[in-house]
Amino acid sequence: MELIPANDEERLAAVHRYDVLDTPPDGAFDRITALAARLFDVPISIVSLVDRDRIWFKSHHGIEATEIGRDPGLCASAVCQLEPWLVGDAKVDLRTIDNPLVAGELGLRFYLGVPLITSDGFNLGTLNVIDVEPREVTDAEVATLQDLAAIVVDELEVRLAVRRKLEERRQRALELNDDVVQGLAFAKLALESGQDELARDAVTNTLRTAQSMVGELLESAGKEGRLGPGDLVRSSEALVSRPRPSP
Amino acid sequence: MTASRIRVLLADDTAEYRQLLRVILEQDGRFEIVAEAVDGAEAVRSCTAERPDVVVLDLAMPVLDGLQAIPLIRAASPETAIVVLSGFARGRLDDQALATGASRYVEKGEAFSLIVPTLLEVTAEPVGWL
Numbered sequence: 001m002e003l004i005p006a007n008d009e010e011r012l013a014a015v016h017r018y019d020v021l022d023t024p025p026d027g028a029f030d031r032i033t034a035l036a037a038r039l040f041d042v043p044i045s046i047v048s049l050v051d052r053d054r055i056w057f058k059s060h061h062g063i064e065a066t067e068i069g070r071d072p073g074l075c076a077s078a079v080c081q082l083e084p085w086l087v088g089d090a091k092v093d094l095r096t097i098d099n100p101l102v103a104g105e106l107g108l109r110f111y112l113g114v115p116l117i118t119s120d121g122f123n124l125g126t127l128n129v130i131d132v133e134p135r136e137v138t139d140a141e142v143a144t145l146q147d148l149a150a151i152v153v154d155e156l157e158v159r160l161a162v163r164r165k166l167e168e169r170r171q172r173a174l175e176l177n178d179d180v181v182q183g184l185a186f187a188k189l190a191l192e193s194g195q196d197e198l199a200r201d202a203v204t205n206t207l208r209t210a211q212s213m214v215g216e217l218l219e220s221a222g223k224e225g226r227l228g229p230g231d232l233v234r235s236s237e238a239l240v241s242r243p244r245p246s247p
Numbered sequence: 248m249t250a251s252r253i254r255v256l257l258a259d260d261t262a263e264y265r266q267l268l269r270v271i272l273e274q275d276g277r278f279e280i281v282a283e284a285v286d287g288a289e290a291v292r293s294c295t296a297e298r299p300d301v302v303v304l305d306l307a308m309p310v311l312d313g314l315q316a317i318p319l320i321r322a323a324s325p326e327t328a329i330v331v332l333s334g335f336a337r338g339r340l341d342d343q344a345l346a347t348g349a350s351r352y353v354e355k356g357e358a359f360s361l362i363v364p365t366l367l368e369v370t371a372e373p374v375g376w377l
Contacts, residue, residue, distance in 0.1 A: 185355035189267060198267060
């Protein structure tokens with residue numbers, strides 16, 4: 001079986017954009033693998049992400065390893081398709097009979113891996129359940145694992161969205177510094193050096209810039225930037241000519 | 248008198264800042280503006296070519312920021328003192344700027360009266376923090 005999907009470079013870019021590889025254990029994912037193991041009554045459940053040369057485990061319930069090479073990994077096969085990958089008894093299945101995870105110490109017999117598919121259609125890895133005994137699964141069980149896999153992807157998406165929000169906020173702070181703080185600092189400097197006209201122009205331009213930045217921020221915060229009664233109640237009185245108290 | 252004037256490079260992407268600093272320093276009479284740079288890379292190039300006594304360096308600039316430019320300026324023109332003039336409040340970036348080789352960190356919002364004494368101070372002391 002071909003173990004590298006045709007779109008592997010784009011798929012790897014998708015894996016990397018979540019910036020999750022080699023991050024510490026995380027309760028949200030660990031709860032999902034613990035739940036999957038309990039529901040299937042199996043010893044092992046893993047959230048795996050298929051990287052270029054390795055399969056890295058974001059969560060590994062019931063097994064010490066945190067990653068394996070891409071070659072022997074069953075997830076490498078699972079990641080080639082968008083359907084669940086089921087091996088009921090690996091010892092008699094021609095796809096897996098020679099696999100070191102099956103023939104070796106681990107003695108894997110049962111594997112069900114469902115793909116972690118992103119909203120834009122990339123397969124990042126799997127949520128899988130593993131047993132050392134052969135077993136069968138029902139369609140309902142497969143559907144359950146698919147739902148859990150969708151929760152794993154949701155968790156990844158939420159983390160990515162939060163990170164992007166924080167980056168955006170940082171970018172905004174830098175823009176505020178460039179466009180507003182610099183303008184005011186310039187006006188102060190110009191005033192102090194007797195360049196009144198330059199100072200006045202700087203204040204006028206900075207005011208206009210600050211107003212437009214506030215407008216953009218409000219628009220990006222939803223409601224198309226419209227304000228209504230109650231939106232303008234301040235948490236404390238405005239400070240224009242007095243210094244802000246230190247927190 | 249001309250011979251003893253302090254040679255200054257102004258590196259700031261905001262034209263108004265360069266213009267205002269030029270006015271302040273030229274009015275004082277003890278400084279000569281030898282070049283202006285609009286980004287960090289140009290600041291490094293100008294320092295290499297002009298070997299000024301002091302560069303007044305903004306931090307947030309295109310191409311290379313001030314923090315990236317400081318070690319390159321130090322390497323290219325070790326005798327040039329670097330005075331950072333930044334819109335960021337002290338405490339956020341001054342440690343990094345000083346650790347990489349700047350002599351002083353001045354906030355853009357600080358008193359205008361600080362600029363001339365700071366430039367006189369850094370050009371009177373030996374450069375070479377290493």
